[in-house]
Amino acid sequence: MGMAATLKVGPEERVRIRVKVNGVWYEREVEPRKLLVHFLREDLGLTSVHVGCDTGHCGACTVIMNGVSVKSCQVLAVQADGAEILTLEGLAKDGKLHPIQEAFWEKHALQCGYCTPGFIMETYWLLSENPPNPTEEEIRRGGLSGNLCRCTGYQNIIEAVKLAVQRLRELKTMQ
Amino acid sequence: MYPPKFGYIRVNSLEEAVKVLEADENAKILAGGQSLMPMLKLRLVRPSYLVDINRVPNLSYISIENDKIRIGALVRHHQVEVNRDLWKIYPALPETAVQIGDPQIRNLGTMAGSLAHADPAADWPATLIALRASVKVLGPSGTREVPVEDFITGPFTTVLGRGEVLGEIVIPRLSGTVKSSYVKLERKAGDFAVVGVAVMLKLSPDGSVEDAGIGITAAGPRPFRAREAEKALIGRKLTDDVIEDAAERAMKESSPISDIRGSAEYKRAMVKVMTRRAIKNALSR
Numbered sequence: 001m002g003m004a005a006t007l008k009v010g011p012e013e014r015v016r017i018r019v020k021v022n023g024v025w026y027e028r029e030v031e032p033r034k035l036l037v038h039f040l041r042e043d044l045g046l047t048s049v050h051v052g053c054d055t056g057h058c059g060a061c062t063v064i065m066n067g068v069s070v071k072s073c074q075v076l077a078v079q080a081d082g083a084e085i086l087t088l089e090g091l092a093k094d095g096k097l098h099p100i101q102e103a104f105w106e107k108h109a110l111q112c113g114y115c116t117p118g119f120i121m122e123t124y125w126l127l128s129e130n131p132p133n134p135t136e137e138e139i140r141r142g143g144l145s146g147n148l149c150r151c152t153g154y155q156n157i158i159e160a161v162k163l164a165v166q167r168l169r170e171l172k173t174m175q
Numbered sequence: 176m177y178p179p180k181f182g183y184i185r186v187n188s189l190e191e192a193v194k195v196l197e198a199d200e201n202a203k204i205l206a207g208g209q210s211l212m213p214m215l216k217l218r219l220v221r222p223s224y225l226v227d228i229n230r231v232p233n234l235s236y237i238s239i240e241n242d243k244i245r246i247g248a249l250v251r252h253h254q255v256e257v258n259r260d261l262w263k264i265y266p267a268l269p270e271t272a273v274q275i276g277d278p279q280i281r282n283l284g285t286m287a288g289s290l291a292h293a294d295p296a297a298d299w300p301a302t303l304i305a306l307r308a309s310v311k312v313l314g315p316s317g318t319r320e321v322p323v324e325d326f327i328t329g330p331f332t333t334v335l336g337r338g339e340v341l342g343e344i345v346i347p348r349l350s351g352t353v354k355s356s357y358v359k360l361e362r363k364a365g366d367f368a369v370v371g372v373a374v375m376l377k378l379s380p381d382g383s384v385e386d387a388g389i390g391i392t393a394a395g396p397r398p399f400r401a402r403e404a405e406k407a408l409i410g411r412k413l414t415d416d417v418i419e420d421a422a423e424r425a426m427k428e429s430s431p432i433s434d435i436r437g438s439a440e441y442k443r444a445m446v447k448v449m450t451r452r453a454i455k456n457a458l459s460r
């Protein structure tokens with residue numbers, strides 16, 4: 001992929017991209033200016049990826065791209081060509097919620113729910129990056145500082161992340 | 176919000192990027208894109224083509240050598256944040272990284288991109304100036320090295336000429352006891368600095384300062400090196416009076432403007448406070 005030939009697409013042209021989203025490869029034609037968030041929502045129908053502020057602040061559009069969390073309104077769809085993307089839709093397995101989703105549910109870490117997919121995806125990255133035991137400071141500053149919630153005041157969200165850490169650790173010891 | 180229409184070129188080498196930029200002065204490099212995307216959406220920039228360098232191989236290195244550290248053009252802030260060697264050698268570097276934007280932005284945003292973008296409140300320039308770093312610039316007529324201090328010439332303005340791209344950041348390593356710190360005053364997590372001060376101190380065995388570097392951001396039209404403040408430290412032991420004198424001088428060297436992050440008067444006062452804190456924080460390490 002890194003050695004692929006130079007690609008040049010004019011401003012009025014479209015470019016064919018291949019993206020693996022939640023385990024499935026999709027091929028679509030997009031304008032170079034199309035943002036990843038619009039590609040995921042409009043072309044693939046993955047509406048968990050929310051457009052919040054549209055300026056890179058709120059984190060409601062957070063998805064995992066090639067293993068790291070990104071704000072999908074800050075990335076072009078054409079940049080994701082060849083990439084692996086994970087959205088909230090890809091978390092639950094066999095009808096069972098992911099432990100992070102369960103933790104958000106149990107701790108009632110939401111009110112209106114608009115920011116929730118972004119928070120859950122950012123938590124997913126945080127816990128894949130720093131599995132042992134993030135401190136509350138690490139959860140707040142190093143983890144969730146790029147996600148805004150305008151209803152709950154964050155307390156229950158932090159509690160949910162702590163619970164998710166505990167659950168994931170238990171799952172690991174069981175394995 | 177949709178960005179304006181632009182074309183897209185994916186290159187496999189920086190040399191290729193140089194050729195594109197030389198032929199088309201309205202083309203623009205896309206690295207991390209974390210400042211570029213909002214600017215595109217707000218139509219503050221209207222490039223003809225975006226030249227995507229993200230697939231260029233071997234640009235994501237942090238190379239720690241005996242006398243210098245070399246940082247490739249695609250090194251993301253997060254890579255600096257989690258680099259254990261850098262925490263030991265120059266803690267000011269990862270300390271700067273963790274205070275930039277938020278985790279998602281740090282996963283994509285690059286040090287080189289931040290320098291080339293030259294926001295007058297950006298964090299990296301302060302630290303890189305304090306550490307006496309320079310940048311390697313690739314252009315149509317070859318390679319040149321420019322100190323970071325001279326690289327940024329004004330708000331969103333650098334010495335990069337037509338067809339030139341930033342290839343690497345080079346940070347010299349000093350021998351002996353070297354301490355460093357970056358202190359940032361911000362209104363809320365993830366915001367740009369109200370004022371940011373980075374300090375590097377090389378101490379002799381008797382505890383006096385052999386060499387000092389002080390870089391300041393968001394307190395003038397461009398990030399600057401506080402030379403008078405550095406002079407106040409060199410050759411002296413760091414008593415409270417000496418530190419106070421240096422902080423006072425740094426304040427006098429600053430020329431902030433009033434904006435949404437504070438009045439010029441407030442920011443000047445904060446330059447003094449942050450300089451004092453940065454020196455003390457570096458010393459405590």
